[in-house]
Amino acid sequence: MAEAPxxxxxxxxxxxxxxxxxxxxSAAGSLALEVLFIGAVCVALILYVDTHTFFSxxxxxxxxxxxxxxxxxxxxxxxxxxxxxxxxxxxxxNYRIPFASAIDTLVDLPIVLPPVAAGLALLILFGYYLGDPxxxxxxxxxxxxxxxxxxxxxxxxxxxxxxxxxxxxSVNPRLPAVARTLGSNKWRAFRRxxxxxxxxxxxxxxxxxxxxxLGLFGPVVMFCGATRFHTEILPTAIFLNNSVGRLEEAVxxxxxxxxxxxxxLVVFKRLGSRGILF
Amino acid sequence: xxxxxxxxxxxxxxxxxxxxxxxxxGQYVCLAGPTGAGKTVLLECVAGLHRPETGRILLNGFDMxxxxxxxxxxxxxxxxxxxxxxxxxxxxxxxxxxxxxxxxREAQQKAESIAELLQISHLLHRDVTTLSxxxxxxxxxxxxxxxxCSLLLLDEPLSALxxxxxxxxxxxxxxxxxxxGLTVLHVTHDFAEAFSxxxxxxxxxxxxxxxxxxVENVFTQPNCRTVASFLGISNVFPKYGAEPETCPIMHxxxxxxTDHCHGRCVCVRPxxxxxxxxxxxxxxxxxEGTVKDVRWFGPIHEIVLDVGVPLVATLSRQEQQELNVQxxxxxxxxxxxxxxxxxxxx
Numbered sequence: 001m002a003e004a005p006x007x008x009x010x011x012x013x014x015x016x017x018x019x020x021x022x023x024x025x026s027a028a029g030s031l032a033l034e035v036l037f038i039g040a041v042c043v044a045l046i047l048y049v050d051t052h053t054f055f056s057x058x059x060x061x062x063x064x065x066x067x068x069x070x071x072x073x074x075x076x077x078x079x080x081x082x083x084x085x086x087x088x089x090x091x092x093x094n095y096r097i098p099f100a101s102a103i104d105t106l107v108d109l110p111i112v113l114p115p116v117a118a119g120l121a122l123l124i125l126f127g128y129y130l131g132d133p134x135x136x137x138x139x140x141x142x143x144x145x146x147x148x149x150x151x152x153x154x155x156x157x158x159x160x161x162x163x164x165x166x167x168x169x170s171v172n173p174r175l176p177a178v179a180r181t182l183g184s185n186k187w188r189a190f191r192r193x194x195x196x197x198x199x200x201x202x203x204x205x206x207x208x209x210x211x212x213x214l215g216l217f218g219p220v221v222m223f224c225g226a227t228r229f230h231t232e233i234l235p236t237a238i239f240l241n242n243s244v245g246r247l248e249e250a251v252x253x254x255x256x257x258x259x260x261x262x263x264x265l266v267v268f269k270r271l272g273s274r275g276i277l278f
Numbered sequence: 279x280x281x282x283x284x285x286x287x288x289x290x291x292x293x294x295x296x297x298x299x300x301x302x303x304g305q306y307v308c309l310a311g312p313t314g315a316g317k318t319v320l321l322e323c324v325a326g327l328h329r330p331e332t333g334r335i336l337l338n339g340f341d342m343x344x345x346x347x348x349x350x351x352x353x354x355x356x357x358x359x360x361x362x363x364x365x366x367x368x369x370x371x372x373x374x375x376x377x378x379x380x381x382x383r384e385a386q387q388k389a390e391s392i393a394e395l396l397q398i399s400h401l402l403h404r405d406v407t408t409l410s411x412x413x414x415x416x417x418x419x420x421x422x423x424x425x426x427c428s429l430l431l432l433d434e435p436l437s438a439l440x441x442x443x444x445x446x447x448x449x450x451x452x453x454x455x456x457x458x459g460l461t462v463l464h465v466t467h468d469f470a471e472a473f474s475x476x477x478x479x480x481x482x483x484x485x486x487x488x489x490x491x492x493v494e495n496v497f498t499q500p501n502c503r504t505v506a507s508f509l510g511i512s513n514v515f516p517k518y519g520a521e522p523e524t525c526p527i528m529h530x531x532x533x534x535x536t537d538h539c540h541g542r543c544v545c546v547r548p549x550x551x552x553x554x555x556x557x558x559x560x561x562x563x564x565x566e567g568t569v570k571d572v573r574w575f576g577p578i579h580e581i582v583l584d585v586g587v588p589l590v591a592t593l594s595r596q597e598q599q600e601l602n603v604q605x606x607x608x609x610x611x612x613x614x615x616x617x618x619x620x621x622x623x624x
Binding site: 172174175177178179180181182183184185188192193196197 | 325326327346347348350352353354356358360362363364373374377378421422425
């Protein structure tokens with residue numbers, strides 16, 4: 001009889017340990033499953049192409065064209081996104097804007113809008129409504145390389161605004177306020193206090209926006225089409241090669257995108273570990 | 279001289295209602311009041327961080343209600359000191375000088391000079407994130423004082439510090455005020471801090487200034503129950519007849535008051551109540567009270583009595599050693615006629 005409480009305690013302790021182990025294993029198991037899945041996808045790509053095909057696809061004229069076009073458009077559209085995101089995020093963060101909630105929702109819309117729908121919407125705006133007047137001005141965006149930048153900008157600006165806003169929000173609002181009592185006008189307080197303190201978040205936003213632009217396909221193909229040696233960015237090249245059965249070239253392009261994505265992440269994390277980010 | 283004329287502002291959580299305040303040149307005015315009274319909002323209005331909806335703010339006769347903060351020439355040290363974490367101490371101190379386009383060499387000389395005055399020369403090249411609370415306060419002061427401001431605004435500068443640092447820095451603030459002849463408006467919720475530093479006190483409550491005056495005036499003659507309560511005067515008695523259920527002692531209390539107290543609330547500061555073991559009826563009010571509790575606050579003892587109504591008296595450590603008051607003791611409670619002070623009932 002005297003052993004009963006000890007036995008109950010021992011059982012309870014055993015159940016507790018089992019519960020802890022189950023929790024630990026389920027968390028670690030989920031992580032392992034995700035890592036395996038992503039790893040398997042990458043390994044499958046690597047195993048599919050032989051080295052010779054990969055390198056010959058890499059130096060092919062079409063691939064080089066799409067790489068150059070991709071890097072140029074992605075860099076320009078990210079630059080424009082960030083240039084507009086900084087003042088826009090400042091406004092969202094600091095001003096009492098009428099219909100702020102509606103504006104906030106609208107700014108988020110490009111994230112949730114299906115990419116194909118976004119491309120179609122751009123086509124309707126810049127083709128159907130603004131096409132003629134813009135063409136008269138010598139700037140017809142649909143099916144043009146400039147249009148790629150517009151589509152990428154539309155797809156990435158929300159990321160830029162969100163990340164810059166988070167960075168600006170993280171700055172103690174009292175700091176620019178005190179800067180103003182010390183003689184700075186609004187712009188100087190922003191430039192000397194808010195901007196340096198938000199710098200890490202802004203750089204992080206730029207890197208993430210650039211990476212997001214790199215893989216943007218839906219809006220670009222809907223708005224600019226998929227014309228070889230004209231609007232053929234890397235994702236478009238993969239789509240075109242796959243659709244005509246040139247799978248090796250498509251996989252080589254995919255591997256190239258994969259390498260660029262990994263490089264972006266490495267740069268992002270290296271900056272972080274050196275204290276430049278975060 | 280700072281003149282705040284009838285300013286009102288509603289920021290939702292905090293508001294000011296028709297606040298009027300004058301701070302003369304060289305005065306050290308403490309804006310005191312409980313948390314949420316609107317003290318910081320008033321300070322921020324003077325600094326130019328909020329524009330009042332009505333009223334004017336004048337500095338040396340010049341209306342600066344519509345001026346942006348950078349054009350006011352007013353020094354402002356917020357509660358958290360708001361040092362710029364991406365700059366070292368020297369860059370923090372020279373921040374305003376750079377805005378005034380002072381040359382690098384001159385700015386450094388001025389910074390070194392103010393740092394020497396504030397005894398922080400050894401900190402000039404330190405990262406501000408590594409400073410202690412007291413050091414941060416000195417750096418924030420240096421950053422403001424280096425600009426030769428005509429008015430210094432301090433928002434609870436001692437509230438985040440330990441008691442030893444608070445004492446050291448309050449002496450230090452008083453010394454800086456004396457040496458530089460500054461005009462200071464200092465926000466605090468601690469009336470002891472206000473009394474130790476200020477030449478004048480303004481008591482703020484729920485967005486209104488309830489009383490302004492010299493330290494002595496506010497301490498000895500609070501004008502209403504709220505101010506008395508803020509000063510820690512717990513012996514506040516309602517208007518005679520206002521609460522008919524109160525015990526007969528109220529009749530004696532009001533009978534002992536001077537004429538100007540009649541028909542009003544009255545208060546008695548705990549330090550003006552005399553306690554004795556023998557029945558020495560040498561006061562206007564002399565009654566027997568039972569000791570309910572004895573609380574020790576370092577140099578003073580607080581004696582909680584029941585004389586029909588609760589009454590709090592204080593004894594010095596020496597007086598307590600002589601009387602040896604214990605809970606349950608019966609004591610004679612004497613209060614002079616002039617110890618009673620009339621209050622408005624709000």
